[in-house]
Amino acid sequence: MxxxxxxxxxxxxxxxxxxxxxxxxxxxxxxxxxxxxxxxLAMSSIQAGALAVEGAARQAARVFVQSADLDSARASATRAVEFALADHGIDPDSASIAVSCEPRPSSCLTRQGFVTVTVALSVALPLLPPVLNGDFPVAVPLTGTATQQVSRFWSGG
Known part of the structure; x- marks a missing residue:
């Protein structure tokens, strides 16, 4: 039927x-x-930023401890961060770099001293216009830290 x-x-x-x-x-x-x-999309953008700051901090710490003097160490670390962030498609000018040294903060390149490089960055959430700035976050702050030891055979100038 x-x-x-x-x-x-x-x-x-x-x-x-x-x-x-x-x-x-x-x-x-x-x-x-x-x-x-x-x-x-948001998680992939945040993950790309996290990988970028971690890689940038690690490479900056490596080149810092291998430099001959403090000025070239800072320049090499800055170039390493710029290159690592640009490799991930992130503007290097949006990152901040901090270098700390132990056991003597005044002299970073001492034999068997430790150099810690911290790279901080804010990753904007995708598809949000920059005008939209309310009570909710429109960017995720990310921080990457790496520590390297200066060689015991270091003989800098």
Whole structure:
């Protein structure tokens, strides 16, 4: 027996739902898919920034302890950070670099001394206009730190 267009159910004339499954699928699919895609974009942007600051700090600490003097060490560390961040597609001017030394903070390149390089960066969330600056964060702050020991055979000038 063919199904009638109008049902005799107590819900009224709109009880027939034939053909609405595709509309519901598209609607629910968009409602769930759009936030999921944005979440993937945001997480990949944050992960790229995290990998960039960690790699930049590690490479800057390595070149710092291998330099001949303090001026060339600072210049080499700055170049290493710029190169590492540019390699990940991040503007190097948006990062800040801090160098600390132990056991003597006044002299970084001492034999068997430790040099710690910290690179800080804020990664903007994707697809948010810069005008949007409310009570919620529009950037995620990231920090990468690396420590290297100066060689015991170091003989700098």
């Amino acid at each position: 063919p199904r009638s267009k109008l049902s005799a159910s107590p819900t009224g004339l709109w009880a027939d739902d034939s053909g609405s499954a595709s509309l519901e699928f598209v609607t629910v699919g968009l409602v769930l898919l759009v936030p999921l895609v944005y979440l993937v």
